[in-house]
Amino acid sequence: MVLASLLVAALVLTGCTKKESRTTDQNGAETIDKIRLGVPTDFLTEYVAYIGLSEGIFARNNLEVEITSFSAGINTIDAVTIGQIDIGSGADFAVLNRLGGSQNSPLRIFSGVCELLNNSELYTRDPSIKSPEDLAGKSMIVMLGTVGEYYNSKTFASVGVPLSSVKFLPIEGNIEGVALIQNGNAHAMYANGRAAESLKKIEGIHTIANLSTYVPSTVCITIASEQFLKEHPQAIEKFIKSTNEVYELIRSNPQKAAEIVNKGNGAPIDQILVNFEIYVATVDFDQKFYDAMESLYQWMESSGIIKYPYDLHNYVNTNSLKKVFPGQGNFK
Structure with a gap:
């Protein structure tokens, strides 16, 4: 995706764009740090933004946050790269892909977001398609540069269907994918959450597979530029603590949290509660996270996806995480 063509919906909830990172003012009072946070729509970090603002959690930690909403995690990563925002988040595949998209990427992983227990299902409205095997010679929705590419690859490898036999249709967002399925211009797509609810309204729609059969879980992480981590460590620490x-x-109170999110983005409360169950939320980036990403990196490199090979160790900086929560952020 061309960085200059990012499709962004700005949702400025509070704050300004000037960034500061001082611990105290001349009177000894702790100053307010400011960050620009990018969140993928209908994802855990978006939930964090709404709850953190509504409940005053960011404010209590002397953090002022400006929120920008994006269609996918990969867009937040690109926005960090070009300096549009300070902090983004994404799934393992998207982050690893962008780290290897250029030499000496400025991006750094600084904490975890969650382990996502994959509950997406593979939808189609074609009555002749009853399993992923039947998609040979058919079309499949994909959001390029995202973990969706990995999901599709693992699915078709598991059922013995060559990727070259499937026509992949790139989309910018799930709404576009639902429309393509509805008008018959695409045969299948993975979906969960609100996208799945929209698909279920289409006549003849049915599911042919569960993603968890092929990829049980996905690691999601937060990223910032190396420069921002060095120049504004207090802001990063406050963000980690607030998250x-x-x-x-x-x-402790998922119902209350779901109601806050519902007021913010309009998602059904029942669906938000389901999402809470599949997000194993943690700010830690430990050995489990590192091993999961390293394993995926090795697959991506061997598949020719990584343009510029690199050592993942060089792109993880958990210093702020370790300062906020001693004992976390450790890996070999």
């Missing part, structure tokens, strides 16, 4: 407090609220 963890939101996670604690979600675990």
Whole structure:
């Protein structure tokens, strides 16, 4: 995706674009740090943004946050790269892909978001398609540069269908994919959440596979530029602490958290509660996270997806995480 053509819906909830990172002012009072946060629509980090603002969690941690909403995690990663935002998040495939998209990427992973338990299902309205095997010679929706590419690859490899036999149709967002399925211009797409609910309204729609059969879970992480991490460590620390407090609220009172998110983005409360169950939320980036990403990296490199090979160790900086939560952020 061309960075200059990012399709962005700005959702400025509070704050300004000037960034500061000082611990105290001349009177000894802690200053307010400011960050520009990019969130993928209908994803856990969007939930964190709504809850953190509504419940005053960011404010209590002296953090002012400007939120911009994007259609997918990959768009937040690109926005960090070009300096449009300070912090983004995405699934393992998207982050690894962008790190290897150029030499000496400025991006750095600084904490975890969650382990996503994959509950997407593969939808089609074609009555002749009853399993993924039947998609040979057919068309399949994909959002290029995202973990969706990995999902499709693993699915078809598992059922013995060559990727070359499937016509992949690139989309910018799930709404576009649903429309292509509805008008018959695409045969199948993976979906969950609101996209799945929209698909279920289409006459003749049915599911032919569960993603968890092929890819049980996905690791999601937060990223920032190396420069921002060095120049504004206090802002990163406050963001990590605030995010963890939101996670604690979600675990202790999911109904209240879901109602806050519903007011913010209009998603059905029942669907938000389901999403809470599939997001194993944690700010930690530990050995499990690293091993999952390294394993995926090796597959991507061997598949020729990584343009510029690199050592993942060089693109993870958990110093702020370790300062906020000693004992976390450790890996070999």
